[in-house]
Amino acid sequence: MRISFTDQIDGSRVLYPIGPVAAGSPWYGQADRSELEQKALQALIDRAQDLDADALIGVHYAEDGVMMNDLAPIPLKRISAHGIAVRLACR
Numbered sequence: 001m002r003i004s005f006t007d008q009i010d011g012s013r014v015l016y017p018i019g020p021v022a023a024g025s026p027w028y029g030q031a032d033r034s035e036l037e038q039k040a041l042q043a044l045i046d047r048a049q050d051l052d053a054d055a056l057i058g059v060h061y062a063e064d065g066v067m068m069n070d071l072a073p074i075p076l077k078r079i080s081a082h083g084i085a086v087r088l089a090c091r
Contacts, residue, residue: 005059006058008057012090015086015087015089017084020085021044021053022080023046024040024078025039025043029074029075029077036079037081053085056083056085
């Protein structure tokens with residue numbers, strides 16, 4: 001799976017977009033942001049592969065958070081990854 005944080009894939013041409021995809025990491029109380037990004041990106045790749053995509057373009061991250069006052073005063077976080085699944089002209 002090829003990944004691009006822009007709207008292009010170096011050395012290839014996008015044949016057609018399959019559509020937007022999104023996935024998120026699990027919720028964590030304490031975690032390294034880069035670890036959460038890796039988990040979110042892997043979940044995004046898995047979704048794109050299920051759609052028979054060759055690549056993901058326009059990949060970006062967002063952070064979600066919630067405060068669990070009822071259970072414990074620990075803020076929970078997760079990272080979501082978003083992108084557009086595409087088919088490439090040359091695989």
